[in-house]
Amino acid sequence: MGLVTATTDRVTIRNFAEFASLIGAIAASGFRRFWTYRQATVAALATNTMFGFLRTYVMLAMAALTPVVAGYTGPQLAAYVWTGQGLLGVVMLWGYADLADRIRSGDVVTDLLRPIHPVLNYLAVDLGRAAHGMIFRFLPPVAVGVIVFDMYLPQDLSTYPLFAISVLLAVIVCFACRYLVNASAFWLLDHRGVVMVWLFVSGLFGGLYFPIRFLPQWAALLIWLGTPGPSMLQAPMDIFVERDPFRVQLAIVGVQVFWAVLMLWACHVVQRRAERKMVIQGG
Amino acid sequence: MKVIEARGLRKEFVVRVKAGAIRRQKRVVAAVDGVDLAIERGEMVGYLGPNGAGKSTTLKMLTGVLMPSGGDVRVCGFTPVPQRVKLARRIGVVFGQRSQLWWDLPLGDSFDLLRHIYRVPAAEHALRLDRCRDLLDLDAFMQTPVRQLSLGQRMRGELTAALLHGPEILFLDEPTIGLDVVSKQAVRGFLAELGEKGDTTMILTTHDLADIERLCQRIVVIDHGRVVHDGTIQALHDRYRSRRRVIADFDEPIQTDIRLPGVELESSTGTRLIFAVDEVGPLISQLTQIGSLRDLSIAEPEIEDVISRLYLSS
Numbered sequence: 001m002g003l004v005t006a007t008t009d010r011v012t013i014r015n016f017a018e019f020a021s022l023i024g025a026i027a028a029s030g031f032r033r034f035w036t037y038r039q040a041t042v043a044a045l046a047t048n049t050m051f052g053f054l055r056t057y058v059m060l061a062m063a064a065l066t067p068v069v070a071g072y073t074g075p076q077l078a079a080y081v082w083t084g085q086g087l088l089g090v091v092m093l094w095g096y097a098d099l100a101d102r103i104r105s106g107d108v109v110t111d112l113l114r115p116i117h118p119v120l121n122y123l124a125v126d127l128g129r130a131a132h133g134m135i136f137r138f139l140p141p142v143a144v145g146v147i148v149f150d151m152y153l154p155q156d157l158s159t160y161p162l163f164a165i166s167v168l169l170a171v172i173v174c175f176a177c178r179y180l181v182n183a184s185a186f187w188l189l190d191h192r193g194v195v196m197v198w199l200f201v202s203g204l205f206g207g208l209y210f211p212i213r214f215l216p217q218w219a220a221l222l223i224w225l226g227t228p229g230p231s232m233l234q235a236p237m238d239i240f241v242e243r244d245p246f247r248v249q250l251a252i253v254g255v256q257v258f259w260a261v262l263m264l265w266a267c268h269v270v271q272r273r274a275e276r277k278m279v280i281q282g283g
Numbered sequence: 284m285k286v287i288e289a290r291g292l293r294k295e296f297v298v299r300v301k302a303g304a305i306r307r308q309k310r311v312v313a314a315v316d317g318v319d320l321a322i323e324r325g326e327m328v329g330y331l332g333p334n335g336a337g338k339s340t341t342l343k344m345l346t347g348v349l350m351p352s353g354g355d356v357r358v359c360g361f362t363p364v365p366q367r368v369k370l371a372r373r374i375g376v377v378f379g380q381r382s383q384l385w386w387d388l389p390l391g392d393s394f395d396l397l398r399h400i401y402r403v404p405a406a407e408h409a410l411r412l413d414r415c416r417d418l419l420d421l422d423a424f425m426q427t428p429v430r431q432l433s434l435g436q437r438m439r440g441e442l443t444a445a446l447l448h449g450p451e452i453l454f455l456d457e458p459t460i461g462l463d464v465v466s467k468q469a470v471r472g473f474l475a476e477l478g479e480k481g482d483t484t485m486i487l488t489t490h491d492l493a494d495i496e497r498l499c500q501r502i503v504v505i506d507h508g509r510v511v512h513d514g515t516i517q518a519l520h521d522r523y524r525s526r527r528r529v530i531a532d533f534d535e536p537i538q539t540d541i542r543l544p545g546v547e548l549e550s551s552t553g554t555r556l557i558f559a560v561d562e563v564g565p566l567i568s569q570l571t572q573i574g575s576l577r578d579l580s581i582a583e584p585e586i587e588d589v590i591s592r593l594y595l596s597s
């Protein structure tokens with residue numbers, strides 16, 4: 001039973017339109033929900049921007065030593081930092097505990113009482129949240145970067161749609177990873193250990209702390225192909241700064257597709273196992 | 284046609300209990316221990332039992348969110364856990380202590396989302412929503428975020444949410460918990476009207492026996508995970524020989540030795556005599572003869588009494 005067939009018995013055009021409107025409605029609810037957290041958005045934006053300055057100065061100090069660092073020029077590194085600071089709030093690397101909270105309180109029971117696959121339901125909400133993030137968490141820091149620094153902007157028109165697709169895939173890959181981290185609460189009611197590991201590993205493999213391509217090529221390749229890390233954050237950043245020719249950009253997106261499918265499938269399997277053995281907390 | 288059928292339904296939980304400073308011992312407790320249930324379409328069944336009896340656990344298994352440890356269940360012809368998504372379209376559920384509404388969004392938005400999730404045609408949805416708005420007085424808070432609703436307001440929202448897709452079976456786990464008298468009556472009246480139409484099956488757990496008296500002809504009582512009574516309230520009264528009471532007040536302190544078949548003197552304190560009786564008539568004609576009768580009242584057997592006798596005896 002795949003993700004789609006779980007909710008639509010036979011895919012027809014009418015079904016598909018219904019399905020799209022279902023996803024749209026749930027995503028819109030995610031968008032509106034985050035719209036109500038305005039203070040939190042402003043606070044996160046301020047933090048991300050501040051760290052953006054710190055990280056740009058570190059990167060520029062490096063770029064001052066050699067004109068090209070691991071294939072990135074100074075302006076490209078600035079763009080890498082600022083798109084990263086913005087995408088952090090779009091893919092929502094950290095601070096996602098919706099599912100784990102609901103597992104711990106037992107409210108997850110109401111998710112299961114709905115005729116929709118829980119992974120699909122949570123994903124749709126997350127897409128709405130990401131759309132909100134794109135406007136309110138991504139654009140402001142990137143604007144700051146462009147205004148304050150000599151920041152690289154894509155020269156090739158084809159980069160823009162590719163970047164949009166890559167961001168969407170990054171959100172899906174990151175969502176799936178977060179879902180798995182949260183779902184560990186089905187087994188471990190105290191899953192803080194898992195969250196700690198995630199906090200560290202996601203920033204590192206995602207390429208937030210430094211571009212994965214600073215590492216020796218074999219290590220970079222291993223992380224890129226062997227973990228979902230770069231696909232959930234660094235991929236759209238590398239596409240934005242046009243570090244690679246179009247072919248390689250396409251390959252990066254291809255790897256993202258692979259990880260998106262694989263991780264969603266993992267969520268589906270984990271969810272099914274959880275439902276078979278789980279105990280809903282509370283009367 | 285039977286819409287719910289359970290045979291030998293069981294659920295065991297593994298709990299770890301302290302045994303010494305660090306050592307934990309595993310213990311298996313059977314929360315539901317071989318429940319048999321057969322419920323026909325349109326029935327309204329009260330599912331009763333003391334705290335911890337296994338009521339909520341049973342409902343979780345019937346609605347497909349908890350895997351049974353043993354036994355067979357069919358609900359609407361489906362096996363609940365494996366066919367949960369299909370089953371979800373056919374049932375409505377209210378867990379009184381939880382919300383199925385979207386916490387940060389206005390109440391009306393939740394209803395709109397549910398229409399998409401259950402894929403209810405717009406016209407059908409509007410019709411049902413209008414009815415609920417009427418009967419449950421929702422209009423005043425349709426635009427209020429759910430987290431700002433009072434418990435009573437929220438519960439009316441929950442009931443509406445459970446009904447918008449026209450479910451065949453309604454599972455209600457303590458739907459009147461924490462509500463004031465007026466809200467309770469609103470909820471009961473609403474459910475009663477729904478039940479009268481006869482096409483919705485309802486299974487209701489509650490600790491407020493007035494809910495049961497108002498709504499359910501049939502009650503199933505469980506204790507320690509086992510069914511201890513399944514039948515009408517009258518059958519329960521018969522089983523425990525619940526009797527009406529006659530309370531007689533006299534002008535002067537009085538002693539009596541009335542002996543009639545089916546009449547028992549329960550207490551005599553000064554001017555007041557209390558009898559438990561099967562038939563009222565013969566006693567009253569006697570009472571008027573033994574002294575000057577000032578006041579007389581007859582009390583129907585209390586459901587509370589009979590239920591508590593049942594809980595205590597099992």
Ligand SMILES: Nc1ncnc2c1ncn2[C@@H]1O[C@H](COP(=O)(O)OP(=O)(O)OP(=O)(O)O)[C@@H](O)[C@H]1O
Pocket residue numbers: 279280281282283296297298313314332333334335336337338339340341
């Ligand atoms: N997640 C769980 N883990 C371990 N034991 C549980 C769990 N959930 C319930 N139980 C146990 O199962 C038994 C039945 O619980 P249940 O919630 O079904 O009772 P109930 O009849 O709904 O009671 P109440 O009237 O208090 O709501 C209780 O003894 C409870 O301690």
Ligand SMILES: [Mg+2]
Pocket residue numbers: 283338339340456
């Ligand atoms: Mg309960």
